[in-house]
Amino acid sequence: MSDSELQNLFSRVDNMAVQQEVNDVLQGVDDLIAVVQNEQAAAPPTMRWKKRTSDGNLIHARPRSARNQSNQVTAGNSSGLQQQKTHPNKNAPDSNSEVVFAPDNVDGFLRDLQQSLSDATGDGVESPTPQASLSASLNWSTRKSNSSESWKAARPRLVNTALARENVGTRKCQQCWRNLAVVRCRDCLPRPLFCAECDVVMHTRHPLHNRDASTLGFFQPLPPTTTVQDMDLCQCVRYVPVEIPHQICGCPTEALRLKPGKAVAVITMNGRHELSMPELACEVCKATWTAGVDGILHSDYWPATLNFATIYETDVFASFEEMKMAAPGLSCQAFLKMLDRRTARFGRTGKISADAFTKSFFEWEAVQYEMDNICKEEPFTCPACSPDMLAVSVDGNRKHYRFKNASRAEEQAIFDGLHREG
Template sequence: MSDSELQEQLMELDKLVDDQELNDELQSLDDLIGELQEEKEVAPVKTPEPRVRWRKRDIDGNIVYARPRSSRNQSNKADPIRKSDPPINAPATNCEVTFAPEAVESFLQDLQHSLSNTSDDEASSLETSRGPLLASSNWSTRQSLFSERWRTERPRLVNTAAAHENVATRICQQCGSNPAAVRCSDCRPQPFFCAQCDVSMHTRHVLHNRDAMTAGFYQPLPPTTFVVDKALSHCVRLVPVEIPYKICDCSRESLRVSPGKTVAVITMNGRYDLSMPELSCEACQATWAAGVGDLNLSDYWPATLHFATIYATDVFFSFEEMKMAAPGLSCQAFLRMLDQRTVRFGRCGKISKDSFQKSFFEWEAVRYEVDKICKEEPFICPACSPDMLAVSVDGNRKHYHFKNAARSEEKAIFEDVFIAKDEDVTRFVDYIHKTSKHVSGRGVCGGEWSAARETSQGSASKVDEEGLELAVCRHGVLLRALNMYRGEIFAYPLYLQEKLASRQIHLFCMDVTCKYWPYLQRVAKSCPELQHLLNMKPFLSVFHAKAHDFKCEVKWSGAYQDGAGLTLGEEVEQCNAFLSRIAVTTKHMSKAGRTDMLTLMAMRWNQQRSTLWPSH
């Protein structure tokens, strides 16, 4: 298309837009006139008849629809009208087909909403039409109305809450004859049981939360307590695990279930002290006891392999989900919450904190292996593999780790899955420093700006790891990380770049590219095996560039890179917003625990990212 043609088209478009705006204005004027007229009339509600319809036609006579207006514009436009006008005849209904269908649709809905409000209010109170109507358009008035309604209702709610605690004489809803002795809130809609029916029901449903009614008030009962002759008595209850149908060739009649060792079962309702079921055959003396595998099949996970404590996997799922929603949540806080629930339901015993975390990670390790079998790669972005447009690398100094935090020699389960092994990184850094004879990059640009500095000595403070260096793709998917020990030296991004080089990356984004790239060029001279890293294009993150020298921005800023599109190179910051909140808990953890927790959260973050994308 030639320039002049384009010019012409543009002008035509301009004209159309102008016309449209004129139409809009005419429309609202028309509305105003209509409303003024109606104000004079006494009739309160009357749907005005369709009046003039504005239709824009193009040269060929086709109807031209207005551009759909954004909802924000709409609300801006609609609000003053609604406020200033008498509410009864809110914006007229004559705009059915005049504009783009979407715009009209939402406008109509708005209208219908306000109209229905009118009729509702008029139906309820004929004499007052103004007050409640104004309230419905004003958020704060509406809120105070809501709370007013709650306030008027409160005395009644107090009554029902008190009545709920009243132990009236009830009849067992199971047999329908004996007086009820137990209320089970998990057995609704028939919560009341006599002593016998309670035993027969809750021997099977061990985890139900029951209350005894014998003392004249509702008294929460642990599962091992039941009512006999209006007094409480103790017994053993079995953990609800799946037991085999047969353990030998004898008939099933000779099979006996007996309580075995006692275990603490932890569910989202806290701790239960129960017994493991054991099977024995009276005829051939064969026995069976649940092993770790049987527990897994029944959705339990042992705290240790001897399982004195077993967790319902639901607890782990919930912990993980809560950790994702509130990354600063500590294990202790979560367990304290479970302890509170134990007490609330009339049971006792604390949940051991030490085994919980270990057991949780072991459970996650198994899930990770299963995912691996299903070919789910957690640290690969499905949107940009195999061809990756941009990778952005930056350090996060919030992930420091105290030297004196829990010391142990245990190895992390997820070692080298996400965070690179410290030895590998150290070896690489030493190699680079040796071969390049300490090419030091000057990390200062644009006066105050000093994001990365090449220093070789480790800091002498109380922290061990000083932070994390992260590599993230353009979509905010975490790819790789390493622990920083010497401040943000350039060898760290170099390590990550080298590790990711196999992924066909076009742009390498950093906040100090202007200093890093000359460094890389010098290093590549002395280490020819790193030459291929120069095939990537340097990219100075767009927002960080603003703080650099002006010339620097022009030369390096990613905003002027060919093929970068709208890439910002700031994607690490997105992930940091999430990851930094985990640091509150990981800085006191053991080294292995920290690695596992960070890897796990990074994995879940990546999974969450991919659910945000449209599927097609």
Template sequence: MRPGVTWKQSRHAERRCKTGLTSHPHVEGTFAPETASHIYSAECLLQDLQPSLSCSDEELSEASADQRAPLASLDWSIRNALFSERWREKRPYLLNSMLAKESVATNGCSQCGNNCAAIRCRDCLPRPFFCAECDISRHSKASVLHNRDAMCAGFFQPLPPTNCVVEKALTNCVRFLPIEMYVCICRCPPEALRVIQGKAVALVTINGRYDLNMPELTCEGCQATWTAGLDDLIKTGYWPATLHFVTIYETDLFYTFEDMKMESPGMSFQAYLRMLEKRTARFGRTGKISSDSFQKRFFEWAAVQYEVDSTCKEEKFICPACTPAMLSVSVDGNRKHYRFKSTAR
């Protein structure tokens, strides 16, 4: 635009160029037809968008009710406000749903369909309700680690695996550690094998601590017996806390801690174990988890896992600063330097 020429005069000249007129009595010079065509297209687009950019709040609220609302996609603050408003409107409905979830209604057993439900299992979806008999048959062997709730007292009461309902009352029972067992241990037919109660063990998983018993096999014919060893625990996916494995850790617990430690190096063993204890109490179980034992066993598992990866030629971690030649050195490594500075030693 030349000096002394207003925007309206320039716009009028562009339209004349579009129609083939190359001059204007108030504008000096001429416009090329190609340049005028591009300028006219941009100006038309701005003119079409001008009403949308100047919408009022009432128009925006009306547009938000419409699923085709294109205005919300133009401004992040508008999208965020509309998103928060929708959740604010649904909050009373969510509150009622949460309260209704804790209401104990009279339900029939999802398995047999004859008796009234006495147990709700959170892990047995889509059929979570069981009568006392179906609960014992379902969770006595295959699904010992499921999180169940009793419905006898008029409200949902979290149950540990060692509790069951007998004649509308809670009763202690024996639950075995889920472990891989042999089909036969002798030459006698498999029907002669019986599973008996072994020593008490504490199993620690991502859902906390479980107080269970080790299963033992005995043959009624030849009196042969079998007891699980360290190789059986590792083959099943467990890691012993001691060689006598009074406490057993699930290896998925170590994998989870390793992943969290890589993403958040400042997290401590104590914080991780306190979280596990909270989950233990949430599902109706009790018991503490030793942080010293967990730390030692995690280091032992990590060392063995490193040897396994080295044997399998797998490189889990590659540092660009250290390979192929070292480019940088960190004094404190992966440790917390500020903790060393704050201690007296």
């Protein structure tokens, strides 16, 4: 075989090998594209949340960190920023990028979205397809308009229903179903109507309920120490609901008698209640028992002083703390005024002392702090100061100077190593 024939043979072999390699590469690319398409078809769609104004217009806002960084950029690197805008880095985060949410369950997410839209618009959104539900969520102006129209159309019916609720009428007691109902309790649903006898039985055990009398032809709020007898309002004694021991001495329990002790103001989220501390007395050995500081703490109350004449439900302190967390600028005076308004709303009288409340709240917080340390709870982080300050006092320096130079006794700090400056 000549050299030219050998050369042609080698050329054909090389071409066949190259062609086979090209085919293998193309087949690998086709397989990769098929895999990517299958993954995209199986992956859930991503939802992008966008901020809008009340008119439905988009709000283009940058994150706080991006705004802070942009203010620190000097003129020396402006050219570099311009180059970065011209040739952006794909790996760098976009300051105007939107938050992407990929739900694990698209159907469940769409059901939650449809329910939230129904709550927002009030018209019971019924979308035949998920695409219709998503398209409805984008039209904020239409949803707000539909919601306003729905409320406007239903307002006369709501007014009539609210007026009918205040109609006293002649109804039977929903406890015994024999006597005429003379009291309505707002906390005893689903059977709120009571006759005079059933009211005494029930609310001797639950004196903190909010009750209304219907003896005068309209509902009149009643304090806990008022009952209805023969269609007249009469005064009675109601005890603070605290734990009472089963036995205080070695005598039989039949010898124990419950009698009213000292008068105490109980502060709850519904305001102030004037009640009496329960006191047990043995008729045989004359032994007595009354709840002290330890007893009221076991019953989830907190004393205003160690020789208390006022006690607070700890839920009041917990609620005030949570409100201060959510709104650091909330005034203690405003919170107590709200409690005073609720006191008057439910037919009771009396004011809540701001100084006693503040001191007692600080002592409660100190005890909670010590308990967290013992239980190894995560330390407190002030939401008003971290990571960015949310609340400031415009006259802080003036207050500091005034308290520092005031001629008054220096109050000791609750925690060791701390000094109170006002």
